[in-house]
Amino acid sequence: MEERGSLGDGARVVARGFVYVVVGGGALVAIVTVGSVLGPMFALDLATPAMGAWWTVFTAIAVQGMPFLLLGTAVSAAIGAFVPERVFSRVLPKKPAFAVPVAGAAGVVLPGCECASVPVADSLMRRGVAPAAALAFLLSAPAINPVVLVATSIAFPGDPAMVGARLVASLATAVVMGWLWVRFGKEEWLPRRRTSGKGTSPTGWRGFRDGLQHDFLHAGGFLVLGAAAAATFNILVPRSLLDVFTGSPWLSVLLLAVLAVVLCVCSEADAFVAASLTGFSPTARLAFMVVGPMVDLKLLALQTGTFGRAFAVRFSSVTWVVAVTSSVVVGWWLL
Numbered sequence: 001m002e003e004r005g006s007l008g009d010g011a012r013v014v015a016r017g018f019v020y021v022v023v024g025g026g027a028l029v030a031i032v033t034v035g036s037v038l039g040p041m042f043a044l045d046l047a048t049p050a051m052g053a054w055w056t057v058f059t060a061i062a063v064q065g066m067p068f069l070l071l072g073t074a075v076s077a078a079i080g081a082f083v084p085e086r087v088f089s090r091v092l093p094k095k096p097a098f099a100v101p102v103a104g105a106a107g108v109v110l111p112g113c114e115c116a117s118v119p120v121a122d123s124l125m126r127r128g129v130a131p132a133a134a135l136a137f138l139l140s141a142p143a144i145n146p147v148v149l150v151a152t153s154i155a156f157p158g159d160p161a162m163v164g165a166r167l168v169a170s171l172a173t174a175v176v177m178g179w180l181w182v183r184f185g186k187e188e189w190l191p192r193r194r195t196s197g198k199g200t201s202p203t204g205w206r207g208f209r210d211g212l213q214h215d216f217l218h219a220g221g222f223l224v225l226g227a228a229a230a231a232t233f234n235i236l237v238p239r240s241l242l243d244v245f246t247g248s249p250w251l252s253v254l255l256l257a258v259l260a261v262v263l264c265v266c267s268e269a270d271a272f273v274a275a276s277l278t279g280f281s282p283t284a285r286l287a288f289m290v291v292g293p294m295v296d297l298k299l300l301a302l303q304t305g306t307f308g309r310a311f312a313v314r315f316s317s318v319t320w321v322v323a324v325t326s327s328v329v330v331g332w333w334l335l
Helices: 002-046 049-082 085-091 096-109 114-126 131-144 146-155 160-184 204-236 239-245 249-263 270-276 282-291 297-307 309-334
Strands: none
Touching: 049 114, 049 204, 096 131, 096 160, 114 131, 114 297, 131 146, 131 160, 146 160, 146 270, 160 282, 160 309, 204 249, 204 297, 239 249, 249 270, 249 282, 249 297, 249 309, 270 282, 282 309, 297 309
């Protein structure tokens, strides 16, 4: 009888988890999608066309990121609830310096964007993975997964060198950042509970449900904050100002690297945006695609909410510099 009761309790927990993931997430995406259609109409009636454009950009970013954020939090909750810590200790080398390239290459298995990588990396740290390896995975997962590489090949037809350049530059950036953390990273830059290596949260389906609820609601708020900041930039900065930089190869690289931060284009779609920027050099467009999945406003907001402001500011700043440098070097070599 006790066994049947425990099975019944497990079934109820599974059902609740299914509702949270499928029904709740689907309803949230539907609400945002409807808002993206009706929002500009109300904004035009109540204020100005600029507000309608702001709402359109804001909801476009939120709609792009929300499904992948749901995917990432589901993966994060599953790792925390079902995967024993000994699995990671067996798969990854014990020395962080050797674990970094392995974790960076493992980023190819997650078909998601940067919204999904933050909660997954957070869960890996809580399960005892070295922060350097988890951060390498955080950077590489949204940049070198198969969905992104296929999208890049479609956006740049007949140009396999651009796909290879994106793969090499993104992976190099992730590995270099992991090694830099091994050498210079400090534990106090991360919340204390992230580096303890021992979790006390419940496991099983109940732990999955609790983790999914907490991570999705927590990270979703920061996704909205980042989307609002990106939409504000799109409205305030005139397009004529951007044309001034296209004549200089160096300034064009820096400009697109900055635009990648503020535009917050999903990594599955940024290749099509980069392909449309025909006035810029191939290296500048490569920088746009390498920087975007690793450093943008919504990702900075997600990292701040998950790991703290001290970490997010330092890590994002150095990542931007390394990503731009890697793009220039790889672009000079392959493009």
